[in-house]
Amino acid sequence: MVGRAIGKKLTEAWGQPVVVENRSGAGGMIGTSAVAAAPPDGYTLLLVSSTFTINPAIKKSMPFDTIKDFTPVAFIARSPLLVTASNNLPVNSAKELLALASSKPGQxxxxxxxxxxxxxxxxxxxxxxxxxxxxxxxxxxxxxxxNDLLGGHVDIYVSSLPQVLQLAQSGQAKALAVTSAKRTALLPDVPTLDESGVAGFDLWSWWGIVGPAGMPANVVNALNSEIGKMLNSPELSKFLSNEGAEAETMTPQKFGDLMRLETERWIKVAHEANISID
Incomplete structure (x- = not known):
């Protein structure tokens, strides 16, 4: 949905059709590989999410390098995750959850x-x-x-906001904390994990646009500027807000730095938690 919203605005701005093509399969690897192999002329772009920087951490082999084989073009938006709990779990805050988890390791x-x-x-x-x-x-x-969270068969679920927002607002699940450093306007009464005792915790899901490696700087800057204008439009800001996200612009260089830092963070977490899907 985010890709189609951006594509629609680009079509309007340029008077040229921007085709949004879903290339599903292999956890996004098929579509991502196609863009990595495309000519770096700015005509083929890839909408990526935070999963883009998680894959190198959890997969033992990758058909591409997420940093070296792509050109950062534009950051789009970020959204906090929400820590939700089953109504059967005897906690009403993230502080209580962590205290319970501490008293019952692995349970x-x-x-x-x-x-x-x-x-x-x-x-x-x-x-x-x-x-x-x-x-x-x-x-x-x-x-x-x-379904199992709501049925009380599992204790907690850390999810994107759109997936659980209505359930939390209706009281079908407990909203314990958001993972960002600041509260979200969609759930202003729900504290952050930092407020709940996990000092300095700041985690977002995010979306951005990249292209093949080697794109000319003038093309990258032109795309970044045009997409940045769209993010400031009331229409797109409202659309992203409804998805629980906040529009944000940054330079291609800053976006590239974010991708590198995120990749390094997830590699460390995957190693310490022994997460691998290969």
Whole structure:
């Protein structure tokens, strides 16, 4: 949906059709490989998310290098994750959750949409940062993971905001904390993990646009400038806000730095938590 919203605005700005093509398969590897091999002329771009920097950490072999084989073009938006708990779990805050996890090492269960998913690696980062041990329960997708959270068969789930926002607002699950350094306007009463005792914790899911390695600087800068204008438009800002995200612009260089730092962070977490899907 984010890709189509950006494509629509680019089409309007340039008067040229921008085709959004879904290349699914192999956890995004097929589409990503196609862009890595495309001519670096600015006509073929790739919408990436934070999973782009997680894959190198959890996969033993990759058909491309996420840093060397791509050109950072434009950052789009970021969104905090939400730590939710089953109503059956006897906690009402992240502080209580971490205290319970500390008293019961490895007994508090967390759901994920599968091994190596953002849900798993984010929960493990929280556990490592808080000095507690959690038990991973992987599912085949987010829907069955959520169903078992609501049914009380698993204790917690760390998820993107859109996936669990309505459930948290309706009281079907407990919203314990957001993973960002500041609270979200969509759940202003829910504290951050930093406020809950995990000092300095700051984690977001994010979206950006990259292209093949070797793109000319003038093309990259032109794309960055045009996409930046769109992010400041009321229409796109509202769309992203409805997805639980905040539009944000940054230079291609700054976006590249973020990708490198994120990749390094996830490699460290995957190593310490022994996460691998190969």
């Amino acid at each position: 508090i269960t967390y759901a994920s949409s599968g091994p190596g998913s953002v849900n798993q690696i984010s929960a493990e980062l929280i556990a490592l940062s808080a000095g507690v041990k959690l038990m991973h329960v992987p599912y085949r997708g987010g829907a069955p993971a959520l």
